[in-house]
Amino acid sequence: MTIKENFEYIEGLIEYFIEIEFYDSALLLSQYLFSINKTKKSVYLVLFTHYKKKNVHKMKKIHERNLVLCQTRETEMLCIKAGILKSNNTTHYNSEDNTACTFLDFQKEKRKMFCISYDSIVLFFEGCNNTEQTRSEMLKMSLKIDKNNTESIFMLFKNNQITYKEFIFIINSIEDSVIKQVFTDIFMNQVKIDNYFTDVYMQIFTHLKSVEFIGHYTEDEYDKNNENCNNCNLENNKNFFRFDTKMFLNEMFKFSAMEISAIKDVENGNCIKNDEYVSFIFGLYYLSKKSYRDAKKSFTKSTALNPDFGYGYMYLGISCSLLREIDSSFNALNKANAICDNALSLFYLAQEYKLISNTVKAKYYYLQCVNADNMFIHYYAFLLLSIDEYGKEEKYIKHDLLKVIHCIMKNNLTKAHRILSSDKVNDILSANHLEEYGHKNIFNLGAYYYLLRGYVFHLREEFDKAIENYLACKNAISLTVCDTLLDLAYEARIFSERDFKIPSYLYCVLDALPFSKKPKNIFI
Incomplete structure (x- = not known):
């Protein structure tokens, strides 16, 4: 049977993986199904798996791009739960859509044909909670018990505990023929999907x-x-x-x-x-x-x-740079940037301009870089503290606001919290007139302290205190970054789980601080 003839079986597998919380496996199968058969069911499966993995922003993007396919009761309810959609009592569904709420009960008899060994599943979850060496041993043991335990395969691969060759070998050793064929298609680039495992670098491998x-x-x-x-x-x-x-x-x-x-x-x-x-x-x-x-x-x-x-x-540009062949380096890096169109080439261009002390162009390419990919954002924050736009670092680091930023960069949240809890800061927050602090041109300096307080509490995973301070900042002054962080804090409190995106907002917080030499709204 072909893959198209196995749609219902794959849907049953996805349901089974979701139930046992094998989310990487469920997401890959869901995305595969959606790539070859964009139906309402497959859209729901992708959304549901992203919901379980707390990827609310990806859910929003999928929903915006597939509005017609998302018009089912179950999909609407899922988006409402995730906070990306408000309820609409005027929405009408046909008889087919009215049965969608029982979607997770579909193909029960199909799903029963596939089951991963209980001992293998237990070893997988025990391994996830152990040290790296023990984890590797337990995950490999779970695979020995049941070769269909795909989640163990992906965990070993993501943690760099097996090689790419071993990864492909294990994929080819999966006993279930349908799962093996799907993952073989995915990892041999037969099907293009957007996933951690199909990163651009995978093309080289x-x-x-x-x-x-x-x-x-x-x-x-x-x-x-x-x-x-x-x-x-x-x-x-x-x-x-x-x-x-x-x-x-x-x-x-x-x-x-x-x-x-x-x-x-x-x-x-x-x-x-x-x-x-x-x-x-x-x-x-x-x-x-x-x-x-x-x-x-x-x-x-x-x-x-x-x-x-x-x-x-x-x-090639990096090699020329290391040989101090500056012109050749810029020539190669500009070609790379024109072809790749990604943050990595922009980052090396910014680094190259920084090496020759051209801070204007360095700043420009850093900005392009962080707009392209959030993983490079923290480099931009460091740059802003050192270039002439802020003046000398020694001059501004004396200010409590930048002291806090500096502590966050050094991952010293305890010291940052201590600064923000000092008597001096508390006096500022309670003062009606700020002239005595030498900031006559600033309407409400306290708002920025509330913003930083909320951000530090957010990083410390004290979500209630973070929300309280964000709201205080929002009541005093309108800041886009505050609104965004407030939404993320609410989301984190609902899921009771750390949000790894939060540190990437440091440059936005830095950009919001009220320094006269700093350009306004450079990210808008």
């Missing part, structure tokens, strides 16, 4: 799925000797290269080895002599060994073989 590393030859020697690659006994070699996945390309810096062998063309079985990914991996190896000229040579070869290889240009 997928292209290199038959590449092995041993560690004896240089790249030139590889070109001469690759005809003998097929005769290598790779499985018995102890220096077998590990495709570490947790830090993706950064880890490849550390573990890349020398020889690349057994590279076969899937279609005709011929060994590939010139491949941009081969040269790319050699370049990463040379970078890890601080052999920058050899790295530059490899990345140049990689981009010559594929002029559209954005990451090749990006690392």
Whole structure:
């Protein structure tokens, strides 16, 4: 039977995974189902799994893009529970939609055909609550008991406890033929979905799925000797290269080895002599060994073989920068940015301008970078504290507001809380006239202390106190960042779980502080 003929069975599997809280497995199957059959049921499955994983912002995006498919009672109720939709008593549903509320009861007989061993499930959850080494052992033991325990596979992979080659091998060892076929399609790039496991970097691993590393030859020697690659006994070699996945390309810096062998063309079985990914991996190896000229040579070869290889240009720019070839570096990084269109290339451009003390352009590319990807936001906050826009750091760090920001950057929340609880700050919060504090042009300085107090309590996971301070700030002054953080605090209190997005709002809080030299509303 084809996948399309197994829709109902896959839906049953998703329901089963949701019930036993195997959310990574449920989400991947849901997204797969939605990618090939955009029905109301599949939209609900994706939304429901995101709801269980507390991904409210992703739910909102899915709902906005699929309004027609979201017009069911169950989907509306789910969105109301998540706080992204208000109830609408005027909504009318047809008879088909009226039965949607029983959706989680569908295909019970189908689902009973698949069941993961209870002992395997127990070992998985016990492993999740143990130390890293014990966790790895318990997750692998759960897989020995039941090869269909996909959640153990994904947990091992996410925690960098198995290699990419091992990951694919285990996927191919899944006993349930439908699950194996679905995940094989996903991880061999047959189906494009937006998920942690299908990150852009996965494309490199997928292209290199038959590449092995041993560690004896240089790249030139590889070109001469690759005809003998097929005769290598790779499985018995102890220096077998590990495709570490947790830090993706950064880890490849550390573990890349020398020889690349057994590279076969899937279609005709011929060994590939010139491949941009081969040269790319050699370049990463040379970078890890601080052999920058050899790295530059490899990345140049990689981009010559594929002029559209954005990451090749990006690392070529890094190599040129390390060789102090500034013009070549900017040329390569600009090409990378034009091709990749992501935060990583923008970040390296900003770093390059910072190295030559061009703070104006550095600031511009940092801003572009943080707008593209929140993982780089904290770099922008550090930049703002050091460039002329704020003046010298020593001058402003004396101010209590920036002292608190500095403490948060240093992850010293105790000291930040102590500053915000001092008698001086309490006097400011209770003062009606602020001229005595030297801030005649500021309407209500206390509002910013309330904002920082709320933010610190938010980081400390004291959500009630955070909400109380955000509301006090909101009553005194209108700040977009305060409204956003207040909504997130309410959401965190409902789910009673830490929100890992909160630290990324530090730069927004910093931008809201009332300093005359700082440009206003730079993020709007």
